[in-house]
Amino acid sequence: MSTVRDDQSIWEGLSKKGVSRRDFMKFCSTMAATLALPSSFVPRIAEALEKKQKPYAVWLEFQDCAGDTESILRATKPTIAQIVLDVISLEYHETIMAGAGKAAEKARDDVVKNQKGKYIAIVEGAIPTKDGGIYCTIAGRTALDIAKEVCGNAAFTINVGSCSCWGGVPSANPNPTGAVGTGEAVSGITYVNIPGCAHNVENATATIVHYLTFGSLPPVDSHHRPLFGYGKRIHDNCERRAHFDAGQFVRKWGDEGHRRGWCLYEMGCKGPEAYYNCPTVKYNSGTCWPVQAGHPCMACAADHNWDAFGPIYKRLENVPGAGYQTSADKIGLGVAAVAAAGVAAHAIARAVKGKPKDEEDK
Amino acid sequence: MAKIAIDPITRIEGHLRIEAQVEGGKVTDAWSSGTMFRGIEIILKGRDPRECWALTSRI
Numbered sequence: 001m002s003t004v005r006d007d008q009s010i011w012e013g014l015s016k017k018g019v020s021r022r023d024f025m026k027f028c029s030t031m032a033a034t035l036a037l038p039s040s041f042v043p044r045i046a047e048a049l050e051k052k053q054k055p056y057a058v059w060l061e062f063q064d065c066a067g068d069t070e071s072i073l074r075a076t077k078p079t080i081a082q083i084v085l086d087v088i089s090l091e092y093h094e095t096i097m098a099g100a101g102k103a104a105e106k107a108r109d110d111v112v113k114n115q116k117g118k119y120i121a122i123v124e125g126a127i128p129t130k131d132g133g134i135y136c137t138i139a140g141r142t143a144l145d146i147a148k149e150v151c152g153n154a155a156f157t158i159n160v161g162s163c164s165c166w167g168g169v170p171s172a173n174p175n176p177t178g179a180v181g182t183g184e185a186v187s188g189i190t191y192v193n194i195p196g197c198a199h200n201v202e203n204a205t206a207t208i209v210h211y212l213t214f215g216s217l218p219p220v221d222s223h224h225r226p227l228f229g230y231g232k233r234i235h236d237n238c239e240r241r242a243h244f245d246a247g248q249f250v251r252k253w254g255d256e257g258h259r260r261g262w263c264l265y266e267m268g269c270k271g272p273e274a275y276y277n278c279p280t281v282k283y284n285s286g287t288c289w290p291v292q293a294g295h296p297c298m299a300c301a302a303d304h305n306w307d308a309f310g311p312i313y314k315r316l317e318n319v320p321g322a323g324y325q326t327s328a329d330k331i332g333l334g335v336a337a338v339a340a341a342g343v344a345a346h347a348i349a350r351a352v353k354g355k356p357k358d359e360e361d362k
Numbered sequence: 363m364a365k366i367a368i369d370p371i372t373r374i375e376g377h378l379r380i381e382a383q384v385e386g387g388k389v390t391d392a393w394s395s396g397t398m399f400r401g402i403e404i405i406l407k408g409r410d411p412r413e414c415w416a417l418t419s420r421i
């Protein structure tokens with residue numbers, strides 16, 4: 001891993017590594033689509049990546065399972081994986097770097113010292129705060145101490161995966177180690193949350209591409225989540241939605257409805273209350289997402305999902321509109337109108353609750 | 363007689379520290395420690411057993 005950033009632009013670096021112009025433009029289109037921008041922005045993104053040099057980045061791992069690292073490393077479309085790792089100059093990442101011990105620490109310290117205020121801090125995993133933070137240490141220093149230094153001196157921080165966003169798995173009740181997200185642990189930093197368990201690498205990359213293209217971080221909601229990725233309700237973008245409306249539910253694993261791809265609401269699906277672009281961006285390089293695979297959504301990108309939305313297989317109470325089409329057939333159109341109004345009111349209530357808040361880059 | 367410590371051990375998943383006692387160019391004793399704890403067992407207590415796989419698969 002080099003400690004000196006190449007003097008070439010992101011595109012120059014990519015083309016030297018054999019990425020074709022066509023694949024590069026495809027990548028720019030994917031980024032525009034993920035950012036919910038019209039295709040007229042593709043040339044602007046391409047231009048930015050043609051001119052800009054890679055920003056330095058430090059990837060910190062704390063109370064994590066490395067799932068978010070896997071998210072990047074396991075991207076199965078090789079060019080996308082290559083581009084993601086080439087958009088930034090990753091100087092420190094414990095799971096993939098060559099140096100260990102003191103050499104690793106030095107690589108990180110060099111960036112913090114020499115690129116102060118200019119590098120990107122990427123955090124994976126929660127930060128334990130109980131008992132002086134002893135539940136996660138690296139080279140004898142607590143995660144809390146390292147985060148304060150590394151995130152405190154960065155241009156901004158990107159929290160990848162639910163653990164660094166709000167505590168995630170380790171913060172599940174009774175939160176034995178006092179695990180919190182980076183935003184809570186280190187006060188006063190500029191940060192974006194890319195939750196998900198694991199996060200979707202396209203959302204993290206799109207955030208960086210937005211910064212390189214427009215010079216600012218994307219607009220975020222009250223949970224610091226970019227609106228492009230977390231502004232839409234899963235239930236409204238779900239391929240099983242027609243079955244929800246028609247009252248066709250899976251009621252037992254492997255039953256007729258499960259085999260036919262019916263709605264998972266009765267099996268505990270949290271899609272009606274979860275906001276995430278999971279159904280459109282998907283996982284495994286855009287091939288699948290949990291509901292498509294036959295498992296209910298567990299609201300992995302929502303704050304404290306393990307307790308606020310748990311248990312996973314417990315049905316959400318009072319979701320309006322379930323089976324409204326069948327009721328309409330049976331009882332008449334009046335009921336459908338009431339149910340549809342219920343869905344609309346619910347959506348509005350949710351939209352108001354998650355009121356977007358713009359945040360500016362330092 | 364010298365004691366060396368390598369922390370972090372990289373290219374693994376998780377947090378690891380290795381300490382070794384070196385005498386005459388040979389390691390005579392060594393200790394390893396996992397330096398991260400989340401208490402997953404404590405978190406699992408009292409939960410719906412059907413969701414335990416989801417938490418433990420994230421270790």
Ligand code: SF4
Nearest residue numbers: 238241263264269271
């Ligand atoms: S309840 Fe879940 S499976 Fe059913 S339509 Fe909504 S998001 Fe899809």
